[in-house]
Amino acid sequence: MPARLPGDGHALGCRRPREGGTPMAVSKNYKKGSEIRGKLMGKAYADKMSATVYDDPMMKKFGDYAREAVFGMLWARPGLDLKTKALICVVSDTAQARWPELAIHLRFARNTGWTENELSEALMHMCGYVGLPAVREAMLTAKEVFAEMKHEAKGKKK
Structure with missing residues (x-):
């Protein structure tokens, strides 16, 4: 069941500004x-x-x-660490062919400690479960994200 928005239906945590544009309260x-x-x-x-x-x-x-x-x-719920949650997202995105989200979640996975090799092995493992075409696209997405992150890291070292 989708989350219900409280009050006047505005996004959770963001209260409608009063007349005159006063800042929104943040939850x-x-x-x-x-x-x-x-x-x-x-x-x-x-x-x-x-x-x-x-x-x-x-x-x-x-x-x-x-x-x-x-x-x-x-993401703040207890029970699983951020690293595990990130891998769950990578697997889910691959299974559902959600390539833009996969790019974001691969970044999450790298930033929580998964290595490129571990992620590529996790994707390879999925071949028998979601099929070669989906994993091929996931691997191509991973290749792009990993290259982008390496480029960004080089820029920080300057």
């Missing part, structure tokens, strides 16, 4: 979600996404909801 889950999101994505990449993907009112609303509900509530 504990939103703050926790921002912290986890930054850890998973890496601060520079999270900032880049905020500036390029979530830079208009419609996508900001979506991003605010994701920070609170997905990162602040789901």
Whole structure:
């Protein structure tokens, strides 16, 4: 069952501004979600996404909801560490052929300690379960993400 939005139906954690545009209150889950999101994505990449993907009112609303509900509530749950949750997302994205999400979740997996070799082996293991075409696309996505992350790391060392 989908999460129900409290009050006037605005994104969780973001209260509708009063007349005159006063700032919105930010919930504990939103703050926790921002912290986890930054850890998973890496601060520079999270900032880049905020500036390029979530830079208009419609996508900001979506991003605010994701920070609170997905990162602040789901990713913050106890029972599994972030590293395990990241691998679950990689597997789920591959099985569902969600390539843009896979790129994001591969970054999460690398940032939580999975190596390129471990991730490629996890993807290879899926060949018998989701099929070669899906794994081929996942491997191509991983190749691009790993190259992008290496390029970003070189830029930080300068």
